[in-house]
Every structure is written in structure tokens, then in C-alpha cells.
Amino acid sequence: DADVTQTPRNRITKTGKRIMLECSQTKGHDRMYWYRQDPGLGLRLIYYSFDVKDINKGEISDGYSVSRQAQAKFSLSLESAIPNQTALYFCATSDSTPTPATDTQYFGPGTRLTVL
Amino acid sequence: AQSVAQPEDQVNVAEGNPLTVKCTYSVSGNPYLFWYVQYPNRGLQFLLKYITGDNLVKGSYGFEAEFNKSQTSFHLKKPSALVSDSALYFCAVTPRAAAGNKLTFGGGTRVLVKP
Numbered sequence: 001d002a003d004v005t006q007t008p009r010n011r012i013t014k015t016g017k018r019i020m021l022e023c024s025q026t027k028g029h030d031r032m033y034w035y036r037q038d039p040g041l042g043l044r045l046i047y048y049s050f051d052v053k054d055i056n057k058g059e060i061s062d063g064y065s066v067s068r069q070a071q072a073k074f075s076l077s078l079e080s081a082i083p084n085q086t087a088l089y090f091c092a093t094s095d096s097t098p099t100p101a102t103d104t105q106y107f108g109p110g111t112r113l114t115v116l
Numbered sequence: 117a118q119s120v121a122q123p124e125d126q127v128n129v130a131e132g133n134p135l136t137v138k139c140t141y142s143v144s145g146n147p148y149l150f151w152y153v154q155y156p157n158r159g160l161q162f163l164l165k166y167i168t169g170d171n172l173v174k175g176s177y178g179f180e181a182e183f184n185k186s187q188t189s190f191h192l193k194k195p196s197a198l199v200s201d202s203a204l205y206f207c208a209v210t211p212r213a214a215a216g217n218k219l220t221f222g223g224g225t226r227v228l229v230k231p
Contacts, residue, residue: 004159033218040125042206042221043160058218090159104150105219107159 003027004108006091012114019078021111023091030096032074033105034058034066037088046089049074050096081115088112118143120207120222128228135197137225139190139207146212149190150219151181154204163205166190177201197229 004025013019023032030051035043035058045058047066055068063085067075078085089112092105119142129135141147148167152160164175171183181192190207204226208219 035221040223042120042122042223043219044221045218048218092160104162104165106162107152109157109159 004091004093004106006089006108006111008111009109010112012116013081014116015082017081019081019113021076021089021091021113023074023076023108025072025091025093025106025108027093027095027106028071029093029106030071031094032068033092033094034064034074034076035090035092036060036085037090037110043090046076078113078115081113083115086113086115118147118209118211118220120209120220122205122207122222122225124225125223126226126228128230129197131199131229131231132196135192135194135201135227135229137192137205137207137227139192139222140188141190141207141209142188143209143211148210148212149181149183150208150210151175151179151190151192152206152208152221154206154224156203160206163192197227199229199231202227202229 007022033048034046037043044060046064049055049068052068065077088110090110091108094105121140150165151163154160164173166173166183174180179194204224206224207222210219
């Protein structure tokens with residue numbers, strides 16, 4: 001979805017380096033999510049944010065931190081990258097309006113991160 | 117905790133033949149169910165969802181899925197597959213009563229449609 005952008009699209013880094021992945025959206029949604037994708041494991045939730053002041057850990061938050069700088073921006077940081085954090089990372093957004101039609105999450109194009 | 121199983125890592129089908137991608141789920145209470153598709157080097161795209169009502173849900177690109185509560189399944193189907201349907205497909209679930217919509221995804225099924 002072009003309304004959700006991620007930078008960088010690809011990144012190669014070394015063990016121990018600090019890395020930040022950025023996500024921006026123009027959909028006006030208040031909810032944002034970070035997932036990682038590993039082959040055969042599907043997508044697993046790292047962190048999610050229901051608004052600027054509401055940030056929550058997902059199922060695999062260890063080794064990661066996030067910052068919600070504005071409604072439209074949600075960054076994921078790896079404070080000290082390790083090789084098993086090599087994965088494809090996706091940002092997603094959704095609308096909090098409590099009707100079923102708006103439960104859909106919209107995904108960015110992904111960031112492929114390799115930690116050597 | 118909720119979970120999703122996609123028992124087939126890959127499905128091969130000839131163009132023009134019916135396509136089925138299987139999904140079963142486990143969740144407390146009633147579920148919201150979703151199918152997403154991922155094309156190479158792209159993010160996930162929403163295909164369809166089941167919220168309530170008719171068990172047969174129609175979505176994008178000619179896909180449909182049938183919710184079966186007794187079998188806790190939500191299989192994705194397309195009557196006549198196209199080569200362009202070759203992609204990675206994900207089933208996802210969230211409990212209807214959950215505060216927010218944190219999706220739990222299956223491991224994905226790769227579909228290969230041969231000409």
C-alpha cells in the first residue's frame with residue numbers, strides 16, 4: 001500500500017550496531033504495528049501503538065524498542081543488532097473506529113534487514 | 117492464546133484449475149478472520165475477511181473463503197487459478213472481543229500456478 005512507506009528498504013549491518021527502521025503513513029490511521037517475517041513462521045508482532053501515547057509490547061519485543069514520534073510515524077530500533085534479527089520487517093496501520101469494516105490492517109512494502 | 121495453522125507450505129495447481137488454500141484457527145470466542153496475499157518484494161495486501169453473517173465471503177481478484185465454525189476453518193478458494201495468483205498467502209485471526217485488532221498470522225502457504 002503506497003500510503004504506508006518504510007525506510008530503508010534494504011539494510012546490511014554488523015553485529016552490535018544500532019539500527020533504526022522508519023515507518024510513515026498518510027492514511028490518517030491512529031494504530032500502527034511492527035511485525036517481523038521469517039520463513040515458515042508467518043508474521044509475528046513486535047510492538048504496536050494505538051495512539052501516540054499508547055505503546056505496547058507484542059509477542060517478540062525483546063531486543064527491540066519503538067518510538068511513536070507522531071500519529072503518522074512509528075520507528076523500530078534494534079539497540080544492538082544480532083544475527084538472529086535478520087528478517088523482513090513490516091509496518092502496518094489500522095483505524096480505531098470500532099466497526100468491523102475498519103479492522104483491516106494496511107502494510108508497508110517491508111524492510112529487509114541482514115545482520116552479519 | 118489464538119493460533120492459526122496453514123498445513124501446506126506450498127500448493128501447486130495448473131492454470132484454470134480450482135485453487136484451495138487451507139486455514140484452521142484456534143481462538144477464544146468468536147473470530148474475525150482474514151486472508152492476505154504477498155507478491156514478491158511487496159508488502160501484504162488484504163484479500164478478504166469474515167466478520168459476521170454469510171459464511172461465504174467474497175474478496176478481491178475472484179477469491180472467496182468459507183467460514184466453518186464447527187471445523188474452525190477458513191479456507192481460501194478460487195474457481196479458476198491464474199499464473200498471476202502465484203504468491204504467498206497468509207491467514208490471520210483476531211478474537212472479536214479483543215481490545216484492538218492484534219492479528220495472529222499463520223506460517224503462510226506458497227501458491228505456484230503453472231501455465
